[in-house]
Amino acid sequence: MKTKFKSLLAVIALLLAVCLSFSSCDAVLDEFMGVVGDYIPLDDNGNNETNNETNNETNNETNNETNNETNNETNNETNNENDSTNTDGNGSGTGGNSGNSVVNGSLGESAETEFDYSAIPAYKGNPYVVVNNNNPFFKKSDLVTESYETYNALDSLGRCTSAVACIGKELLPTEDRGNISSVKPTGWIQAQYSCINGGILYNRCHLIAFQLTGENANRENLVTGTRYMNEAMIPLENMVADYIKEETENHVMYRVTPIFVGSELLCRGVLVEAYSVEDEGEEICFNLFLYNVQPGVILDYATGASYAENEGEETPDCKYILNTSNKKIHSATCGNAATIGANNRQESNDDIQDLLDEGYTKAGCCNPT
Template identity: 55%
Template structure:
C-alpha cells in the first residue's frame, strides 16, 4: 500500500512539474517569441542555404524559397594583390543594351555618406527593363543600387542602379550591405577599416533584367575575420512571374 501511495505521489509530482514547464514555455512564447524561434530560425538558415562552387550563371540552381545561395563555400574571389587599403570606386560602363556591369569598391568611412547626409533623388534613372507595375498596392520594382547608398553615398548614378524587386533589394541584398556598413561604423577611433566589395549583375543572353547578383566582400585589415562572404542573390518576387527579357510581369 505504501509503495502504491509513493508511486502515485511521484506521478502527481511529475505531472505538476510538466504542467509548470508547459505553462512557462507558453508564457515565454507568447511574450517573447524570438526566444523560442531562435533555434528554429538558425536551423532553417543552415539547412536551406545551398552552396555552389562556381560563379557561372548556368550552374546556379533555380530559385526555390530562399533569397540567396553561397558561392564558392561563401569565400570571395579576390586576389591577394587586391588586399589594399587605398579607397577606390569602379563602375562599369553601360553595355549596348543599357545594362550595368560589375561595381567594385573599397569601402571605408571616407567614401560612405557623412553623418546626417541626406539621400538624393534617383527617380530620373530608368534602368534596363524598367517596366514598373503595382501588386497589392505596392510597386514591384526598386531602383536597386549595386553598391548601396549607405556604403558609397552614390545617388543617381546610372552605372550603379539596376531593376530589382522589393524582395531582392530588401530581403536579399540589404542584410549583406548592413554587415559591411556595421563593420565600418563600429571601428575604433584609431582604426581605419576597409572592405573590398564587389557586386556583379548576371544577365542571361539579351535579357534586360538581371537574374540576380553576386555579392562579394572581404575585410582587409583583419584578413576577412570581420566580413567575408560570397553569395548569389536572386532577383525574384514571390507570387510574381517576371519576363527577364523585357521587364514585364504578371501574377503567378
C-alpha cells in the first residue's frame, strides 16, 4: 500500500514537473520571441469579456473622482470598475492579441501588454499621464511605411472605438477645415461655465486631428471631450504634424483610443500613441492617457451631464497670469498658465489694455479678455 502510494506520488510529481517544465519553456519562449500579449476574449462590442464580468455597477456615479470605498489614492477612479475599453474588434486596438509591442525601437521588453485603465491614477492636475513607460502598444506588424487611415466602427452604444493611421505627407490636409457641428458624439450635453476659457465645456474632439489627416465631420473620429482635454491633445498633434512636414519621407504610426467605462457615454479620456517608423521612434515615441476632465467642473460620465464644482464659490485671486519672459497674458484659469515657471510667472489684476500697452500680447491658448 505504502509502495503504491509512493509510486502514485512519484507519478504525480513527474507529471507536475513536466507541466512546470512546459510552462517554463513557454515563458522563456515568449520572452525570447517578445510575445507580450495574451489572447483577450472580446464580446460583440469588441470589449474585454473578462473585464466586463467584473464591472462594478455601483460605481457609475458621475464625477471624475468617484472614489470607491477602498479609496486607493492612486487609483480612485477605477478600482472595482474594470472598464470595457474599446479594444476594437479589428485587431487595431491597444495591445490585446499576441504581438510584439514596440519599446524604444526594440521589441519584447514592454512593461505592459495592453492598456489597463485601472492602473491610471486619478487626475491630479496634469492633463496627461504616461502609459507603459511611454512606449506605444503597436505590434511590429503594425509598423508600416505606407500611409493609411482607419476609423473603426462605432460600438452598439454609438461610441467611438478607435482611430489609427500611418501618417505621411500624403494624408496632410490640403483644404481648410470644414464644419463639424452636425456631429453630436455620445455624451454631448453642452454646458457653459465661467471658469472655462471661452465658457464652453465640450469640444468635438477629433481622435485623429484634422491637421494630420484632414478628416472633418466623421462620426467615427469625433468624441465629446472637454476643452481642457482638447487643449492637451493639440500639442501632441502639433509635434506629429511638424515631424511629418520636416521629415517628408517618413511616417508616424498614430492611434487614439477613447476609454469608456462600462456603458458610460462620455469617455474618461483618450489614449494617444505615436511612433515615428523610419527612425524607429527616435523623434516621435509616446504613449499617453489624457484625462477627459475640466478643472472646476464635475462630469457625469454616464451621460455627459455636468455641474460646477464649488458652485458659487471660489473665483481666482487675479484676472491674469503673466509670463514675464515671453510677455504673454494668460487668463487666470488657463491650464497653460499653471505650467509657467515661478521665475517668469506674475499675477495681475491690471486692465488688459494696460498690459498690452506694456508690450504684452494675449496668449493664443486662452485669448484672455
